[in-house]
Amino acid sequence: MPRIAILADIHANREALDAALERLSALDADHVVLLGDLVGYGPDPAYVVEMAQRLIGDGATCLLGNHDEAVTKGPAGMNENARDAIRWTQTQLSDEQKGFLAGLPMQYAVGDTLFVHASAARSGAWPYVRDTAAAGACLAATGARNVICGHTHVPAIFYAARDAAPTRFTPLANKPAPLFTGRRQVAVVGSVGQPRDGNPAACIGLLDTGRGELTMHRVPYDASRTAHKIAKAGLPSWLGNRLLTGS
């Protein structure tokens, strides 16, 4: 039964990705899924794309996120900070790298589990699974028993019993949370490169399908270094400051 490591929302954060990959080597994963948003916000988009390509070469799966899409389609509908960062990112990537991002798939399914960046519902519109209503809509849009997504940067698991509205659970750092065979669930994996749940440590999801467990591993990294690079690159300084507090 495979153990699947999930890296969501890396957002061009080299320091966070390096720390996450180092921890990953100790997690004994059979497969790695990059859940989208390789780029945007952070100062090292070319490095992160290169690492993603290397991981894919080793058998990893990589999905498309809204920031990855915006690199080629343009940042329409994004807030000002995100838009500035996308315009800057466009100047940092080669045509080959942009082509790689544009060609990423929207979803990936293994067994009864669906992986997607934002939600199984309205995939092109990138809705956020922040509450039980959005989790319900996500489950209604797919036949998969479990959906694993990212996009909100806040770890959560929504459990749905038969015929009942989902309930929300906040998984604790480094403690396995159960997934039930008698239920459907949407698990939102926290962000590697820009956590927003008040804990600045990078988040890696580890799905153990044999044990029916998902663990949000938290890996501290040198966020001040990334923040410094963000300022030096001329990106909005708020994007660096939020890394220090995880907000």
Next chain:
Amino acid sequence: MTRKLSPGVELDGFLLGDKLPSGGMASIWSAAKPGVDRPIILKVPFLDPGEEASVIIGYEVERMISARVSGPHVPKFYGFGDLAETPYIAMEFVEGESLEKVIQGAPLPVDRVRDIGLQIATGLVSLHAQKVAHLDLKPANVILAKRGAVLIDFGLARHAELPDLLGEESSMPMGTAAYIAPEQVLGERSDPASDIFALGCILYQMTTGREPFGSPQTTAGMRRRLFQSPDDIARINPAAPRWLRQVIANCLEVDRGRRYGDAAQLAHDLRHPDQVKLREAKAEPTPGKWLQRLFARKPAPEAVVGAGRAIDRSAPSIILASVFLTGGEDALTEQIRAETARLLAVRRDSRLACVTVWKTELIGQQPEIDKDGNSIYVKHLVALKDWARPLGLDEERLSYHVLEAVSAADAILEFAERNHASHIVMGARGSSALRRHLGSVSTKVVAEATCSVTVIRVAGDADNGPGDA
């Protein structure tokens, strides 16, 4: 979906034996498995068409919690079956006598009451230390085995770090009417103190032969225990000693602030009856009194500390917390943090120096960067800051120090002395013979420090850690 089960059928490597008598929620089968030297039972939930959702949830809860508890006071867990195929929970068949049967003979002799009570309390200490509240403790769920009381049936239990499927499903009181705690009647399912109340009910029943609150059939009937005390034990069983009546009264307090603080305190009283503090007899309670009692609770110590009290200058001013974080956070580093938080809370102007030692072979011989070009010093610093973050201290009370040293003990001692640390908090892992022989970092620090030292050890920790912090 459920396979037809009968003796001789093999299920995931378990060979089914006879069907055993069981309750209404599941069938119980004896079973054997090659390589397992003790008898096994398979508990198979009734999931026929038209089944209640609560049966599924109870199965999910029991499966989730059985797999996470261990020790002599619970049945050993051997595996489970997929809900989509044939769901079951495989566990050790615990040989012994059910307390349900033993309690038929109540009133039991005082020594027997004390012995059984102590066994159950000891089981609760272990269970609660594993962050689990049973929440359906009753005679039918206690087996008196050779190795002590074994607590079974975790279908209503609650693990502090896991989702509460039952609580989300319903706010109806869940438990057994005769033993349910008042806070459970009000819909709360998160307090291990509820198990202490239930044990109080069992002690009362073993002493008197009666259930303290009867066995009411309605929620309103169960609520009565919020304001009505049970009949005086002395009147039912004049042979019951004063200390035992006091122990039972302490368990059955409606106000959890007056109940035993934890199962270890209860076990201590049962082990030392001559030390039980006798309270004055309470006036006959009247309806409404329990509310007054609730409001008369003493404020929590944190509230007192935070309420502008004069600073206690006898408390430590500079606290040194030493942690090893190379393997990430674990139970030991969590407990060092918890103890550090308690020390910090005593004195609001105290400061915390977080120290980690980066062990080197020879000073100056260590590479400054790892194979990926990252500074090793920064990695230690980052891990240290991550460890301290949950303390929520203002930056001005905190400092971080990565010490490069050949001997961790010498580095900690020297740092403590140079910085006038008034208290050192550190951890110790395991206690193997080899470790005792070689001496550990904490042993040396305790022996040579010129200030107080608190050494944290994870309860029940065998020698399984990579190093001594």
